[in-house]
Amino acid sequence: MNSERTLESIETLRKEYMSNKDAINTLLGLLAATAAAALAIPGIETTHWIVRALWLSSVLQSISGAAVGGLTSGLFYLFFDEDIAQLQLPKPTEALCLLTLETVEGAELLQIVDKLFWKPSFAIVRSAMLFAAGAFAFVVTVDFGKQPRSYASRWPLAVVALGPSAIFLAEFWLLMLWCSVKHRRFRLQASGGRGPGSEA
16 A cells, blocks of 8 residues: 555645635635625616525525535545544554545445535536526516515515525535435444444
């Protein structure tokens, strides 16, 4: 086993995830700023409430994606710290069971981990779709000659604005929970069922 090469591969994977995170956060910031600016467009007060709801939802979706991206930056070592620690031992053994594609369990877990790290990129697509839908609704419903609309209830607006972000965050936490359970099972299986601190 070439421990140094394996450590370099893990570090390369970490850098790739982090560089992707920076690019994703930049795009999410641009989408959030664009949707927020759209909420101040003249005439928006004469449009249907769905316009503001969709653009506000786009802003919140981008913020949620950036928040999830910030959380994932600290998750890398949660999944790979044990591999790094084992590889840094003075004499790593061939019996080490690392989180790699060489085993079926490791490959399945790595696929889930990859989905977890790419989850913020889904927010880009959703935020862009919400913004585009709001832009379409704006064009269809705007009437600069009308008085501002008033609404008896704000509940529909709140549901449309908050719903997509709430679903996105729920999906992330469920995926995170499932990934954590699979990861712990993998580690326990690799150690022969012994918990942390157990003697061989």
